[in-house]
Amino acid sequence: MTSTLRSIYNKLYKHFGPQAWWPADDPWEVIVGAILTQNTSWVNVERALDNLKVKKVLSPGKLYRLPEKKLAAIIVPAGYYNIKAHRLKNFLEYLFSRYGGDLEKMSVVASPLLREELLLVNGVGPETADAILLYAFQKPVFVVDAYTKRIFLRHKLIAENDGYHTVQFLCMSRLKPDAPLYNEFHALLVRAGKEFCLKRKPRCECCPLGKSQVAK
DNA sequence: GACCAGGCACATC
DNA sequence: GATGTGCATGGT
Numbered sequence: 735m736t737s738t739l740r741s742i743y744n745k746l747y748k749h750f751g752p753q754a755w756w757p758a759d760d761p762w763e764v765i766v767g768a769i770l771t772q773n774t775s776w777v778n779v780e781r782a783l784d785n786l787k788v789k790k791v792l793s794p795g796k797l798y799r800l801p802e803k804k805l806a807a808i809i810v811p812a813g814y815y816n817i818k819a820h821r822l823k824n825f826l827e828y829l830f831s832r833y834g835g836d837l838e839k840m841s842v843v844a845s846p847l848l849r850e851e852l853l854l855v856n857g858v859g860p861e862t863a864d865a866i867l868l869y870a871f872q873k874p875v876f877v878v879d880a881y882t883k884r885i886f887l888r889h890k891l892i893a894e895n896d897g898y899h900t901v902q903f904l905c906m907s908r909l910k911p912d913a914p915l916y917n918e919f920h921a922l923l924v925r926a927g928k929e930f931c932l933k934r935k936p937r938c939e940c941c942p943l944g945k946s947q948v949a950k
Numbered sequence: 951g952a953c954c955a956g957g958c959a960c961a962t963c
Numbered sequence: 964g965a966t967g968t969g970c971a972t973g974g975t
Contacts, residue, residue: 772957778972779956813955813972821958835951861956894964924956933954 739908741941743915746922749942753921755805756869762794764870768862769821770812779873779920781811791897794835821857828855837870845873860898876913876919878885878902881927888946892920 757776760763763783772781786792787806791800806819826835828873831850833839840848845867852863860878867873878901886892892901930941939948 768956773955773970774957774972775955775974777974779953780971811972814957814970815972817970857958861957865956877956880956881956920956926957927956 742889743919743922745942746926747918747919751924753918753925755917755921756865758869759836761870763792764787765825765866766792766797766822768865768869769808769825770818772814772818772862782809782815782947785809785811790844794826794837797822798835799832809853817857821855824856825858837877841871845875847870848873849875860893860902863938864902868916872913872917874913874916876905876909876916878905879920879924881931882920882923883934885923885927885931885943885946888936889943 738927745897755765756764758767766785767788770782783792786797788936789808791808797805801822802819805822806815809818810817810923812818814877821912829835829837829840830853831940845849848871849867850856853860854897858866864877865873867875868877878898879889883892883901886901887894888906892904905916905919926941926943930937930943931946936946
């Protein structure tokens with residue numbers, strides 16, 4: 735079974751090659767993107783990020799001082815803009831009160847503790863916290879998302895009602911703690927999910943992983 | 951026009 | 964603890 739996850743990774747990597755994740759210029763852009771992409775397609779997130787860059791407010795300090803209403807108006811293309819503006823503000827409040835707005839200070843905190851802190855921020859759930867830990871700070875934490883669950887479910891690695899941490903534990907107990915590996919694996923699962931493991935129209939017969947076990 | 955996208959919090963039972 | 968709902972834009 736240990737080889738199963740590894741062989742999935744190998745097949746995906748052989749088919750797609752390196753994905754060069756996360757698509758961002760720096761750790762802060764990763765964090766903003768992680769919050770903006772909640773239940774949202776990445777193209778819409780890119781529009782919102784571009785808006786923030788054009789307005790020259792995509793830095794912790796600038797965003798911290800920007801009124802929430804104005805922030806919301808700038809990130810409209812990402813959808814859920816009111817709630818996401820509020821969540822970004824929550825994160826900034828945490829960043830400035832706990833670390834004086836300094837991501838470097840945040841990055842040296844041990845990942846189990848940092849994860850707990852992140853989860854206390856309203857608007858940061860398990861996936862967003864883990865995406866920040868892995869892609870902003872290179873901590874060896876496996877990120878589980880809807881594609882991960884769908885692919886693993888169709889290949890019978892997990893059960894229908896397995897929760898986030900069950901799936902995460904499965905991955906982390908069978909793979910060495912290896913940030914570059916987790917980085918690439920998650921990115922490959924998203925890529926495969928987008929191209930082959932669609933919700934309504936799965937294209938399993940074309941998928942590099944081969945036919946899935948569950949025709950759903 | 952329905953469905954979906956790199957979730958999360960909150961209300962209710 | 965499980966289940967349902969609101970949040971919203973833009974592509975297919």
